Amino acid sequence: MADLLQAWLLQQRALVPSGSATARAIQYSLGRWDALTRYLADGRLPPDNNWVENQIRPVALGRANWLFAGSLRAGKRAAAVMSLVHSARLNGHDPYAYLRDVLERLPTQRANMIDHLLPHRWKA
Template sequence: MLDLISKLYKLEKQAREQKLDPEAVHAMRQERVRPIMDKIKALLDARVKTTPPKSLLGRAISYALGQWERVMVYLEDGCLQPDNNAAENAIRPFAVGRKNRLFSGSPRGAKASAAIYSLIEIAKACGLNPFEYLLQVFEQLPHARSGDDLKTLLPQGMSKNNPA
């Protein structure tokens, strides 16, 4: 199983190194990844029959099979990743400082912190400089008069070439 998963990640690495566009990644996944995923599914199906369901391995197999349709979605879109490593890496700095933020002062302060952290990470994901993005938001926020005005201040509404 680990060998098969390793093959999947090698193919994903090759796609990144070759800077394949999403359509090419999709085609590669259909041709080369889908057969590996089919082997993984066959192994899970076989092992679920011979593994005690309450054992750690049995629970892991049952969980994997229960999530199979969701896992397979990444084969249908070349923009999707096979895991959530990008999200995990993005939140790591906040998770590391979690104990420091237990003392946000109030639930309202904690919600405000979460909102700012989310904006920062989304800005990064959209290719924006978080400091410059927040500077623009704080300068333009007092002039926002409608929901549409606020939407234009979201990171998705701005781009590196066309800041709000």
């Protein structure tokens, strides 16, 4: 099926005007054909990257929102907090429970043990 699709794309590319949106789309697919069909040779690979796209979408949306944080420092703080929230989520934690616990522990946490509060090492 992939070979048929590739042949069809090559035929269609010859029929559409160069520089058109359709020609660019076809050329984009053909130019990445090896990557597009890699999952056919390795059954461990998913046919799409939807899972990754869904994981990074909140960060990408947040990045646009951080432009309106009020100042560069405020934007950097918002980015840091959002990174912690999403890292907690990716590590299977409830972000509210994680942040609440970390903020309660932080004042008394020993400096040489601060890395235990990072999402990938945190224990409730």
